[in-house]
Amino acid sequence: MSEVYAARRGRLRDRYAAAGTAAALVTRPANVRYLTGAVPPGAALLLGPQEDVLLCSHAPTGEPAEGRLDEDLRVTVLPTPGGDPAVAAADLAATAGVGSLSVEEHHLTVARHRAMGSVAPQVQLSDLAGAVEQQRIVKDEDEIACLRIAAEIADQALGELLESILVGRTERHLALELERRLVDHGADGPAFPTSVGTGPNSGKSGHRPSDRRVEEGDFLSVCLGANYRGYCCEVGRTFVIGTTPADWQIELYDLVFAAQRAGRQALAPGAEYRDVDRAARHVLASAGHGEGLSPSTGHGVGLEIDEDPQLAPESMGKLDVCVPVTVEPGVHLPGRGGVRIDDTLVVRPEADGGPELLTITTKELLAL
Amino acid sequence: MSEVYAARRGRLRDRYAAAGTAAALVTRPANVRYLTGAVPPGAALLLGPQEDVLLCSHAPTGEPAEGRLDEDLRVTVLPTPGGDPAVAAADLAATAGVGSLSVEEHHLTVARHRAMGSVAPQVQLSDLAGAVEQQRIVKDEDEIACLRIAAEIADQALGELLESILVGRTERHLALELERRLVDHGADGPAFPTSVGTGPNSGKSGHRPSDRRVEEGDFLSVCLGANYRGYCCEVGRTFVIGTTPADWQIELYDLVFAAQRAGRQALAPGAEYRDVDRAARHVLASAGHGEGLSPSTGHGVGLEIDEDPQLAPESMGKLDVCVPVTVEPGVHLPGRGGVRIDDTLVVRPEADGGPELLTITTKELLAL
Structure with missing residues (x-):
């Protein structure tokens, strides 16, 4: 199954790269599951210019309701409980030298978006809009x-x-x-x-x-x-x-x-x-x-x-x-x-x- | 029960008025229910300088799971299906000449917040933060x-x-x-x-x-x-x-x-x-x-x-x-x-x- 998720992420990457963005952050749970196979509560998927990373506030449990995670995907569990994976992702993108990050403005709250801007002021945030939802319409x-x-x-x-x-x-x-x-x-x-x-x-x-x-x-x-x-x-x-x-x-x-x-x-x-x-x-x-x-x-x-x-x-x-x-x-x-x-x-x-x-x-x- | 909800809204009004804001918009469902007794799906509560209005995309059903709405509260059902009550509230505030509106930035998405700013550019949006959540801590x-x-x-x-x-x-x-x-x-x-x-x-x-x-x-x-x-x-x-x-x-x-x-x-x-x-x-x-x-x-x-x-x-x-x-x-x-x-x-x-x-x-x- 791993190739299926990699291919889906590849199609999304083509799309935001064509729009001139270096990386994307997916936070809407169904979209995360579509691109990774699973969705530990609160997880955020950072599609980097090179490697993709799933950031979670807790370790994935592998329970059926969460789905089965793409085994080839890198997973990072935040060290401190209560941390926001989206904010950690912005920090990670900044550290990796990413200049522009496309986010799901129809899912992120104003408060989370602002917190991302604070930890990573050098990263330009843009709107991924419904790109993943569009990709999900036609099923395999x-x-x-x-x-x-x-x-x-x-x-x-x-x-x-x-x-x-x-x-x-x-x-x-x-x-x-x-x-x-x-x-x-x-x-x-x-x-x-x-x-x-x-x-x-x-x-x-x-x-x-x-x-x-x-x-x-x-x-x-x-x-x-x-x-x-x-x-x-x-x-x-x-x-x-x-x-x-x-x-x-x-x-x-x-x-x-x-x-x-x-x-x-x-x-x-x-x-x-x-x-x-x-x-x-x-x-x-x-x-x-x-x-x-x-x-x-x-x-x-x-x-x-x-x-x-x-x-x-x-x-x-x-x-x-x-x-x-x-x-x-x-x-x-x-x-x-x-x-x-x-x-x-x-x-x-x-x-x-x-x-x-x-x-x-x-x-x-x-x-x- | 009507007085209970009016009193809760009054306490909230005192709080944002002290912060220099003319009106507030509550969208987080549990907060809406706390202040009105009920929460029709997607409803938004506009606490005006004068009257309070609950804006809904559908008519309240009065079913137990929704709660029993404060009967003295004005309710407006949006004329078009699919409309966003928060955006309609911003429009209403602008029409009423409200200069500043405090919103729940930890609940509103970036996209909804932007849509509110577009329909009501003359209304200054500020952050109500967790004011209602704080008020909810001590129970009657x-x-x-x-x-x-x-x-x-x-x-x-x-x-x-x-x-x-x-x-x-x-x-x-x-x-x-x-x-x-x-x-x-x-x-x-x-x-x-x-x-x-x-x-x-x-x-x-x-x-x-x-x-x-x-x-x-x-x-x-x-x-x-x-x-x-x-x-x-x-x-x-x-x-x-x-x-x-x-x-x-x-x-x-x-x-x-x-x-x-x-x-x-x-x-x-x-x-x-x-x-x-x-x-x-x-x-x-x-x-x-x-x-x-x-x-x-x-x-x-x-x-x-x-x-x-x-x-x-x-x-x-x-x-x-x-x-x-x-x-x-x-x-x-x-x-x-x-x-x-x-x-x-x-x-x-x-x-x-x-x-x-x-x-x-x-x-x-x-x-x-």
């Missing part, structure tokens, strides 16, 4: 394999829940049970706090589980994801509790399903991000549900559960092959509830069969 | 009541675990079960990821649960905490699995217990932070365990699980009445395991009986 097949396993785990956890008795249980308990099952099936943990919404809470994006119990006739919306070796996926489904869904439930479900399908079908290499959003949004808006929709229809997933690209009306850019994204439209009717359907897919060329669906739990309206 | 009795309930919940969850069969179960499963029990007993959630360490993993600070199973003869260390209405407590205990602890286990346990007791006994109004640390550290160092200890013996708890003060060798300052802290020394012997004992206590005057112990699970060495 090993990354996609991790996402595929993460999706399998989430599908399994969800499938088992559906076989159990649901009426009378609280949103909170269902969410906790799903998270336990994710871990049982090999996840490093949930990719994000599991959302379970029943009755009037169903269909709400990011609803935090409450003490409401599942009742006959409810919609039940579940959204969960597994973190597997750092990679995060997402699956969301809505079910009906009881034998016969009401007409309004069937109608609303069919509508959201049609919107979600339209979004999925718009996932093609070269498609504009905003056109994918529009495909799904248009279906909902035409049916009179244009108000109160989520600001985006989906987003990239990877080492973070919500990363670039954003599938949203104002989003600029085009999909590439091997970009995993969610497609997750939903409608929530205040006081009544609603429907949300969420898949993780990977953009693939049409010649290869089009988008690869990672989350394969059925999207039929199940009555449980 | 309502805050302590929340911590007391949080501690009861953690004690209950731990007590129930001890009644179950432990041998053969994995660290991960025990941790998940404890977290489920926390929620069962009314916690908003765990205060931090529950740590369970068995055998060679026992006694490690912040150990993340692995797939290792509990075996006869193991030390078993557990550290957990509940979040109740935003307030976080911590309790940690070490047990022995099987009927008869080994001599080295009894010896090590007695030593850590003595260190922890020395730390607890040093908790008095006016005591230096570092003297509390020294009291516990000295016991361990005298027995030859001075190397490899945690950098601190304990820390404040409240709206964050790790807040000021730090009970550490270099820490400057003195304890006040009504400051809740943890006392959590531990020793870990590589390859063998170790002992960690962790309580949450509130500093009280000797006339009131000395430190109030919130986490009352027994500290006898239980053989389970």
Whole structure:
């Protein structure tokens, strides 16, 4: 694996070198993990003109949640507890005679940035901006394999829940049970706090589980994801509790399903991000549900559960092959509830069969 | 409750006004919650020369995890999704003719700070530093009541675990079960990821649960905490699995217990932070365990699980009445395991009986 990380760092180096900067400091945790394989808490990666160094305030533990560090990378543990690896990196860069250092201004706080300037006044600090985030958008097949396993785990956890008795249980308990099952099936943990919404809470994006119990006739919306070796996926489904869904439930479900399908079908290499959003949004808006929709229809997933690209009306850019994204439209009717359907897919060329669906739990309206 | 938040904001206003600043912007989530009762994701609190305004990118949901917002506070939801409430606040301050605005430079990123400067070039930005964190150190009795309930919940969850069969179960499963029990007993959630360490993993600070199973003869260390209405407590205990602890286990346990007791006994109004640390550290160092200890013996708890003060060798300052802290020394012997004992206590005057112990699970060495 070591070459993979070295190659990623090499691509980043080419980029900042082209911008005339001698060295770069990466501090955002997911970016550090992308470039080194692991992220001991608070670690900072200094990409030097010659050698790269990972600076840590504590020794890496090698625990699964931290990831497996590139063995060829030099690691320096700060001698004093409480020290800031970013400040130590600035000091190291100054000592090495580095004249210019590109930093992640969207991650470093003003206070840390100033402390770096104080220990290394001779080093010119510039902005690396979202260079690593951009590089992370297109995944390699090993990354996609991790996402595929993460999706399998989430599908399994969800499938088992559906076989159990649901009426009378609280949103909170269902969410906790799903998270336990994710871990049982090999996840490093949930990719994000599991959302379970029943009755009037169903269909709400990011609803935090409450003490409401599942009742006959409810919609039940579940959204969960597994973190597997750092990679995060997402699956969301809505079910009906009881034998016969009401007409309004069937109608609303069919509508959201049609919107979600339209979004999925718009996932093609070269498609504009905003056109994918529009495909799904248009279906909902035409049916009179244009108000109160989520600001985006989906987003990239990877080492973070919500990363670039954003599938949203104002989003600029085009999909590439091997970009995993969610497609997750939903409608929530205040006081009544609603429907949300969420898949993780990977953009693939049409010649290869089009988008690869990672989350394969059925999207039929199940009555449980 | 509204007056409580208004009074807290008033004290903060006095402080920055004395420093010659017209207005302040609070963005660190725990600080926003302390001053308003709630924290919708990404919210920013503008303390104006006249009115205070909470700026949010989404409407507050009123869910328990967010807290209950001060009803008298003005709330503005940004019209466009994806906008930054801090930037909107700078704009608002400029429009109101504010000349100087104090911001949390230890929380705002360089990029956000620059964006604020761009929309409001006429507003002079200065540093509020840790003013709110300082104000949060001494708790009122309502805050302590929340911590007391949080501690009861953690004690209950731990007590129930001890009644179950432990041998053969994995660290991960025990941790998940404890977290489920926390929620069962009314916690908003765990205060931090529950740590369970068995055998060679026992006694490690912040150990993340692995797939290792509990075996006869193991030390078993557990550290957990509940979040109740935003307030976080911590309790940690070490047990022995099987009927008869080994001599080295009894010896090590007695030593850590003595260190922890020395730390607890040093908790008095006016005591230096570092003297509390020294009291516990000295016991361990005298027995030859001075190397490899945690950098601190304990820390404040409240709206964050790790807040000021730090009970550490270099820490400057003195304890006040009504400051809740943890006392959590531990020793870990590589390859063998170790002992960690962790309580949450509130500093009280000797006339009131000395430190109030919130986490009352027994500290006898239980053989389970």
